[in-house]
Amino acid sequence: MRDEQFGFRPRHSTSLQLACLIERITRNFDEKLLTGAVILDVIKAFGTVWIDGLLYKLTLLNFPSYIVHTISWHLRGRTFEASFQTGTSSRCGMRAGLLQNGLISPVLFSLYITNYHPRTTSS
Numbered sequence: 001m002r003d004e005q006f007g008f009r010p011r012h013s014t015s016l017q018l019a020c021l022i023e024r025i026t027r028n029f030d031e032k033l034l035t036g037a038v039i040l041d042v043i044k045a046f047g048t049v050w051i052d053g054l055l056y057k058l059t060l061l062n063f064p065s066y067i068v069h070t071i072s073w074h075l076r077g078r079t080f081e082a083s084f085q086t087g088t089s090s091r092c093g094m095r096a097g098l099l100q101n102g103l104i105s106p107v108l109f110s111l112y113i114t115n116y117h118p119r120t121t122s123s
Contacts, residue, residue, distance in 0.1 A: 047097040
């Protein structure tokens with residue numbers, strides 16, 4: 001992975017990435033060069049990933065069934081509850097969302113949002 005890749009890596013904080021970007025913009029400005037940047041903040045988007053849809057897509061992409069089952073086990077066993085002051089709701093199963101600090105979450109998110117449709121061949 002290139003050193004410029006900051007997402008989800010130890011010792012690669014957002015603040016450090018911004019400092020590097022500002023340094024590069026300043027250097028390019030001094031050298032009269034143009035600088036362009038695209039910054040995407042997708043951290044909240046991880047919570048919108050439809051788990052069944054992701055698993056279906058992994059199947060379409062011909063992932064081995066043991067990998068799909070392992071990912072399914074990892075994602076489907078999660079619950080949540082809401083608390084406010086002294087009250088707490090009952091636990092509910094999660095039908096969407098990836099762990100925001102999960103090691104494989106960026107890969108799963110990329111696969112989920114990629115618009116790839118395998119071609120089918122007719123016999």
